Amino acid sequence: MIEAFFFGADLFGVWRAVPGARTAWVLAPPFAEEEKSARRALTEIALSFQSRGEASLLFSFRGQGDSGGDFSQVSLDDWQNDLNSAIEEARRRAPDAQTAVVGARLGASLSLRVASKRDDVAKLVLIEPLLSGRSFVGQQLMRQKIRAQMTGEPGAEVEMRSAEYEDLDGWPLGARLKSDLQALDLNREVFDCKAQTRIVQVGPKAEVGPGLRALSDKLNASVEAVVMPPFWNLLDYSSPAPLIERL
């Protein structure tokens, strides 16, 4: 059974119920443009959970997807609250199941923060977590620049700025969110994560990079590399099957 609904702070979620499920997953999506590209892959991951008898809640953070809220006004604290709401919602809908969280990119980084402050998350899967928010913001601005130069979009090379926000590839990045992102640095933050944690690197490399390796050492988590295109960056469809096989 599938149900689309709103919960918490006007958050849009899709619940895939499985009677008698022993695990209920919460799927935490990536940031902004990456969420749009990742949506289909996350849906396929949710379907794979369902096919093996596990329930799931795929939601969007406020200001993204079909959730309400003003993107330009959000903070990472807001999104961490949203993730907590999603976990509570999954627990309410599947009270006898253990709760698990799988996050992708920024969703993974926030999942780690949130799970570290709860004792009711049994499993945590971090798909290519953002280690450095500062680096991420820089890369997004670069992506915007690349597209502008390649397409010759009129005016696109000029970063639109106002007193309240700046344009991040079409998304109004508020000062608070930008500041929060720039402060995000997983390998410097302290975590007390009780959940069984797995880190999954997704990309062209078969060897796990030093950043994720350091994070896994710090968390005492397992880490592995899945060689496949970074689905959160793609316009075209790319099957997440190699990733799903490992989840």
Next chain:
Amino acid sequence: MEDLKLRIKQMIVERLFLNVSPNQIGDDEPLMEAYNVDSVALFEVVIGLEEEFGVSMEDSDFNVDSFRTVNSIAGLIQDT
């Protein structure tokens, strides 16, 4: 220089999941036309340059012309 170009080609093949051997890419072959490098693919190449060659480009430094061929990318790396 030849080693550098081969590493660049390997990075491009790997990052873009191309079904060609790195040696098949010509030094002056127009990458965007020959391999359908769009803005998303070029972004991956830029990230590859950062991660594998230590070339960090500030937003203001970026010029798409530096990425048109392997030779131009090699020049970019040598100039930084």
